[in-house]
Structure formats: C-alpha cells, structure tokens
Amino acid sequence: MLDTKPKKGWKFRVHEIIYEADTPLGKWFDILLFILIIISVLLVMFESVKWIDATYHRTLLVLEWIVTILFTIEYIARIITIKKPWKYIFSFYGIIDFLSTIPLYLSYIFAGSQALLAIRAFRLIRVFRILKLVQFLGEASQLKKALKASRAKITVFLFAVLIVAVILGTVMYLIEGEEAGFTSIPTSIYWTIVTLTTVGYGDIAPITAQGQLIATIIMLLGYGIIAVPTGIVTAEMGKSGDGTKKPAEEPYVHVNTQACTTCAREGHRDGAKYCFNCGSEL
C-alpha cells in the first residue's frame, strides 16, 4: 500500500473495496455481499417450495431482479477495476459469478433456464473469503493442514472401502433376489455403502437369513472401520497441534487479504510490494 500516485484513481479505490478486506469500506462491502448471497440463495429455496411460490410469486420475482441487477453491477465492476480481466473471468470465482448472474436474463430467451439459478448456492463458498477477516482463519488452516497431511491415508482408506463395497455388493446381489430390492449390482453396491457408512435408509433391506447374516458382517465391518479415518485425522491433528507450539522451526509469514490488481491472486505476505504470482506491483 506504500505505492505511488497514478494508481490512486477511482478504479484503484473500487478495486480495493471489491477485492480486498483490509479497509473499513472493503469490510463493509464483503459483509453486504455475504448478506446479498444469502438472500439470493434463500430466494431460490423459496421459489422451489410450491405454496410459497404460488402465494408470493410476484414479490419473489421482484427481489430476484434486484439481486440479479446488483450481481450484474458487481460483476462488471470486478471486470473493469482489474488489470487483466481475462484472468478473473476464467478463474474459479469468475465463472461462478458469471453463472450466478446470467440465469434470469436467459430465462427470457430459453424457457427452463431458471433452474440454473440454483448455481447461486456455489457463491456461498465466498463466505470463506469473508471469514478470513475474523479469528477463524487460524482454525480453518489448521483443519486444512491436518486434512492435507492425511490425504494419502484417506485415499487408501476410501479405495479399500470401495473395493469392499463392490465385492460385498456383488455377493448380496447373488444372495438376495429382486423382491428385497437388490435389482442390479450397482444398486447392491449402493446398498452396501448405505450400510457400511451406517446411514441405513431401509428402502432396500435383506429379507433372507443369509442376506441378513452378511448385512450383519457389513455393519460390524463399517462400525469397526469408522475408527480408521477418525484415528488418522486425530493423530494428524494432535501432530499439527504440537506444531503450533514451536512455530519458529517452520518458517511462517503472516498473509493478508489483499488481492493483486492485475491477476486477482490472493495470499500475499504482509508488506509485499510485488505480486508473487504475476510480478506486477501491488
């Protein structure tokens, strides 16, 4: 932020508000955006409930238009104030933003495209960007670290679970007939995972004695192996917990919420003068 004059144009100030959360205005913008996203998601939900849609159709449509226009303004502002617009447009958030703005316009061209409004739910992921502001950052990063460290173990585990599900699902298909709902091997595998994870819908359930015996074995297996991912994450979390006690050993710098004005990349270290990604001045 120790920059020179020319940058201090209105574009730069808008960029600072939209993309960053260091200034009071930037914080307010993020909070307002968060509320707007929640409202837009609630609107989509309400429209899907028949009696609400029947009673308040007009109100919902008006609110939908207000949200869409605000989203459109935000989307255009994001494109204008960034130096390399294409980088934003084809970034993950850029695509989500576009897809959550367009459906209402499309619904006047193509019928049924209103269903795309549901994509707005994905904008909720932005909440994590806003959460960065508060104390939760440290917690989330610790969680993420523990999950990342145990990624390989969890992959092996899920692989083993899937193979067990395929084998036992096939066995159940051979034992139980059509009447019990085991109509095909994929359905049987679906049932095996429903049982192994202890979800147990009950839409499909074994009725023969042999089927119930194998179901019992699957349940005990599921009950026993639920311990494995728990053990993995717990052990990892214990380690990462120890790690935080001696931060001096692992080089660690504080990262702020500033975003590059050129490529919109975040996660620059405090006091950084150049974007670590594209090299342009911050």
Added chain:
Amino acid sequence: MLDTKPKKGWKFRVHEIIYEADTPLGKWFDILLFILIIISVLLVMFESVKWIDATYHRTLLVLEWIVTILFTIEYIARIITIKKPWKYIFSFYGIIDFLSTIPLYLSYIFAGSQALLAIRAFRLIRVFRILKLVQFLGEASQLKKALKASRAKITVFLFAVLIVAVILGTVMYLIEGEEAGFTSIPTSIYWTIVTLTTVGYGDIAPITAQGQLIATIIMLLGYGIIAVPTGIVTAEMGKSGDGTKKPAEEPYVHVNTQACTTCAREGHRDGAKYCFNCGSEL
C-alpha cells in the same frame, strides 16, 4: 458462614436451604426438588399418552395440582428470601421457574395453555446444579473446557457442513424429481443433512442411478468428515488431560455451592466472605 447476628433470621435460614447445598437441610431440599421435578416431567409425559390420560385422568390432575402448589410455594419462597428479587425473577432459572409454575392456573383462564406444562422439562437443567454436590463437577468442567477450546474449530466445521449441504441439496433437487420425495430445495437440504450425519431415515431416498451415485458420495463424505469433530475434541481433551497433571501451574481454588443472598450468584471460593459479583456479605 462466619457472619453476624441480624442475618440469622428465618429468611436467612430459608435462603440457606433453598439456594445452597452446603448444609444437610440444603442437600435434602435439593434432592427433594430434583425428585419433584422428575415427577412433574413424568406427569406431563403420562398426560400426553392417550390411554394413560383416559384411564387415570383424575389421579393425574390431582398430582398435577399438588406439584403446581409445591412449585408455587418454592417460587414465592425464592422471591421472599432473596435481597434483590428482580435479579432472580429475570434470571434464566427465574424465568424457567415462573413458566413451569403458571400453566395450570392459566388453563382455567385460557383453553389450551396446558401445553405450556411441557416447559417443565427445562427445569431438568437444574439437575446440573444438584450434581455439583458430587464428584461429577470436575469431570463436567473438563468436558466444558475441551468443548470451549474447540468452539471456533467446531463453528468452522459446522459452517462447512452447512454449505456442502446447501450445494449438494440443490444438486439433488435438480437430479431427483418429485416422485422420490425431493419436493423442494429446503427438503433436499434436509435430506442431505440426514444422509451426511449418517442418520438416514429413508422417508426420502434417491431412486435414479445418478441420484444414488451422488448419495453415495455424500455418505462417504459424511463418513469421512465425522472424523473431524472427533479429532478436534480428542486432541483438545488430550491437552486438557495433560493440564490436570500439573495443577500447580494453573492457579486453582475449590469452589463451593453457596449462593449470594443478594444476587443469587454461585461459584464462590471456599471461605469467601463477600460475593465476588455484587460485593455484599455472604
């Protein structure tokens, strides 16, 4: 308890019995109150069971009146014997006590207000006050400490679970039609949480192949992430467990069950002469 004369009036003695549990009489009062609360809750339960209410309606009503009168006496005694009655009346327990005493009287003025009797269940929370007497205090406080320490992590976790539920619930609503029970997005989100937490009622269950595939992913996700809160609490509990080994490092005093006669605040240290909250003599 090393106080002067004037306080030794009947009000003080009754206060000691009702609000404290240090004296034998105070202990007996707490145990009797606990039994009375359990009886009152059982009465409400029995009244809700149709055949019991039809057969023993008269007996239940008489017992209900006895409990209500005893609660009324207790409530009045609590108000009279405390120095600042309004502090008690508008405290959490004060409101619960009032709401659990009034319904039967109201039922003669407004029909249907008998449903409020169910509020009595909340009085069960008092049980924790009585449990203070026994060895469980230490255990509960350790649990509470571990939960408090992992509060931020659990919030992040629940937030992530909710966002995943909203997104996947919306996806399921688009994939599965009305026939499978996914009638609206809120219902789909409800189903997603039912699946993610491995509850699995089965009142709503996917019937299409794509729906079952996504359901399988949700289940494995739920099975995998159940490890996260467990890991958090376990790691925290392990830490707090270590803490108990060196109690010298964290200053710790024994707390008794005495309550201030002025503001009803509890948790005074042994031998305290003045209330730590309002400063009046104990």
Added chain:
Amino acid sequence: MLDTKPKKGWKFRVHEIIYEADTPLGKWFDILLFILIIISVLLVMFESVKWIDATYHRTLLVLEWIVTILFTIEYIARIITIKKPWKYIFSFYGIIDFLSTIPLYLSYIFAGSQALLAIRAFRLIRVFRILKLVQFLGEASQLKKALKASRAKITVFLFAVLIVAVILGTVMYLIEGEEAGFTSIPTSIYWTIVTLTTVGYGDIAPITAQGQLIATIIMLLGYGIIAVPTGIVTAEMGKSGDGTKKPAEEPYVHVNTQACTTCAREGHRDGAKYCFNCGSEL
C-alpha cells in the same frame, strides 16, 4: 496347589476340573462347556424360527433334553464339589446356571415356561472366563481400565444427552402433530434419541418445515457430540497405553484362573496359599 493330602479326594479333583483352567483337563472342560453353551443358545434360536421348529421339532427336543441333562449334571457337580455351596448358588453365575437349567423341567408343569430357555443366552458371558486362558486377558483388562477411568465423564455425558432428548422430544411433540407419528411425549423422546444417536429408523419422521428444521439441528448436535465419548475413551486409552510402558511403577502381580474351593472366588495371585476373600486354604 502345594497342599496336603486329605484334600486330594475326588471332590477336589472334580473341583479343579470344573472351577479352574490351569490343568489340561480343566482347559478341556472349559472348552467343552463353551461348545455346549453355544449349542444350547443355537437350539433356542432355531426353535424360535417357525419353519425350522415345524420341520425338526423332534430332533430339537431331543437335543434340548441332552443339553439340559448335561447342564443338570454340571450344576449338581458344582454344588457338591464346593465347600460352601450357598455362596455359589446365590452368586451371579450360580443363579444364571440354575435359571438356564430349569426351564425344560418347568415346561412340563407350567405351560409357556419354555420361553425361559432364552435365559441361556446369558451363559454366554462365561465365554469371558474361558477367554482368560488366552492372550486376550491383558487386552480386555486394559479396555476395562480405560472404560472405568472414564466412567464419571460418560455418566455426565449420558445425563446431558438424556436431558437434551427430553427437552427436544417435548418440543417436537408440540410442533409435529399426530400424523407424523409423534403421538405422545415418550414416543417423541424415543424419536429424538433415535435421531441423536444417528440410528434413524424412519418409522417416525418429521413432515412439517419447522419439524424438519429442528430435526436438522438435532442431527448436527448428535453428529457433533458423538465426538465427546470418543474423545474421552481415546484420551483415557492413550493414558493407559502409556501406563503399560512402565509397569514397574504400578505394583502388578500375575493372577491365575484358580478358584477358591470354599467360596468360588477367582483372581488369586500366583503362588497364593489362602483365598484372599474367605481365608480358607487353596
């Protein structure tokens, strides 16, 4: 076992075989008894399955009589060879042994008393006595120690779960009507525990929007608090695991499977000459 002559009568030898597992014959007796118990339990199971009972009624009855006569012989032998028979007769195993021997005789006097045969399932507990022989002893005792150490914490936890179930069950009863299956408060509490423990039968399920919202909260609550008992036991197990590394610090003696000939009490230390319970010579 370094005893004097007079004891070396047949009673003593039979006692050694029946009550102890140190000698080869004693081991064989225990294994045979274990097989006999399993057979007796399987017989009761088969009799309860209609088509098996209809087809093999005669065979099952004959086998039932053989098992009953062998159990009778064992029961009489146990009484004769012990010095203080009443101590055995009124011990936990004594009562189980008596109740699992008597039903077939009673069925000729009172109709329907054959249902008591199911009590034989309790004899399965004896399996743990036989398992003592093998390596599992250490494992089981470690498990038991961890569970014992966390007993108080688990009690507090279960208490809290029950109070939450009563309160939320009552709330659900008021919100959901009869149609959804919430016919009475006890039924609602049953449903709350079914949900909280993530069992989720689906015989009762909320149908109103508010009911589904509260159900969602209960599920997330259940999903979150399942971490608590796991955390407790894991922390405790971690501790007891550490304990086994330095057995020198906690005085520990090896215990054999010998039982006192007078009072049938087990768990004497190796080389003990007198029963630690009744003082009579071993």
Added chain:
Amino acid sequence: MLDTKPKKGWKFRVHEIIYEADTPLGKWFDILLFILIIISVLLVMFESVKWIDATYHRTLLVLEWIVTILFTIEYIARIITIKKPWKYIFSFYGIIDFLSTIPLYLSYIFAGSQALLAIRAFRLIRVFRILKLVQFLGEASQLKKALKASRAKITVFLFAVLIVAVILGTVMYLIEGEEAGFTSIPTSIYWTIVTLTTVGYGDIAPITAQGQLIATIIMLLGYGIIAVPTGIVTAEMGKSGDGTKKPAEEPYVHVNTQACTTCAREGHRDGAKYCFNCGSEL
C-alpha cells in the same frame, strides 16, 4: 537383476513384465491389467442392470469375450513363465484368476454359471499390488500396522458386541411380538446389531413402550461403545506415528515389487540376489 545369461530367455522377460513392476514395461502391463479388470467388473455390473442388458446385449457379450480371451492369455502366460506353476495355481491370486476366467466358457456347458462372472470383482484386490508402485505403500503399511497391533483388542470388542446382541436380541424377541417384525430370535439379533451399529434400517422397529425403552438403551449403548474401536485405533495410530519419527531405531529396508521366478513370492529387499522364501536366484 544382475543375473547370468541362460535366464535371459523370453520366459524370463515375460515373467519380468507380468510379475514385476520395476521395469517400464512391467509398469505398463500392471496399469493395462488394472484397466482391464475395471472394465470386466463394469461389464458384469452393466449386465445386471435390466434395461442396459436388454438394449446392448450384443455389445456386452462381444466385450465379455474380448476380456475373457485376454484373461485367458494372461493366465496361461503366468503359468508358463513361472518355474513352479502349481505354487501359482493354488495361491490366492491363482485361484481368483482361474475363477474369473472360466465362467464364460462354462456358460456354454452349464446354464446359469454366468453368475460366477461376479467373482471378477475379487480381482479388484490386485489393485493393491499396483498401488505398491506409488506413494501409498507407506500409508497403507502404517494403517495395516495399526490395525494389526489392535487386532486382539478389536476381537475382544467384537466378541463383547456379539454377546450383548445375542442377549438383548433375545430379550426384544420376548417383549415385542410378531407384528413389529421380531419374528424369530435370529431376526431379533439382526435387528439389535442394526440398532447397535446405528445403521437403523427401520424395516423392523419396536412398537410397544417397553420395546422402545430397551431400543433406546441399545442405541445409547451403541453410541457409547462406538468410541471403543475408535479409541483403540487412534491410540495405536498415534504410537505408530511416533515410530516413524525415529526410523533408525527399527531396522527398515526398502522392499521392491520384484517377484520370485520360482515361487512368485514378493517383497524382496532392494539388491537381493536370492528369494528369501525358496532360495532360488532372482
């Protein structure tokens, strides 16, 4: 691999490709085999789905024949290139390979033997052999070590769960009648395990008040004891995690994926010249 000439025949080279994964060709063979196995399993799955089988029956049969012929070639190659073919034929993988190759041939002799095609699912276990190639080996072995170390504890635990299920299942059979679905003791035991593991299908559910009370106890029991296996594995995993920090203390050599040309035994240490199992030169 530093061997002498005569071995360098085509048999040796094929053996190296089929049984080992050290050479680039060996790696490619394993990956191709993996893809072929997945395809064969998918074919069996598709055939079991009625509408797919009805529409694409011809295509599926042709693909089935291609897979079967490739499997036959592989099976013959494995027998020819190994020095002691019987060792392979009667090994676990040998039998699986034979059983997954034969069904299509048999289906022309015996009707219905096509169901045996499902055995191909077992070939998926080979995936673990291929996974050896990648980073997952270390993770899997650590998981395996933790599971192996807690084997005895888990056995005791499962035994206790089974005995509890038998006893409580019998009690439920006596309490709940035929109407609730508790038609026999084995069915009741099945239901108890469904409840204890928190699966909860809901095909069988208690309807009497006493039955629901016992069901509640079983659920809380299940909820409480799920902590036990988790605690066991977590504690064990924590230990093995510590072990990896000081690998110098436990002698450890790197193992390659080479298989003996004589006995097909795997797991030779890097640079080994002779099979550790049968002593023949590698």
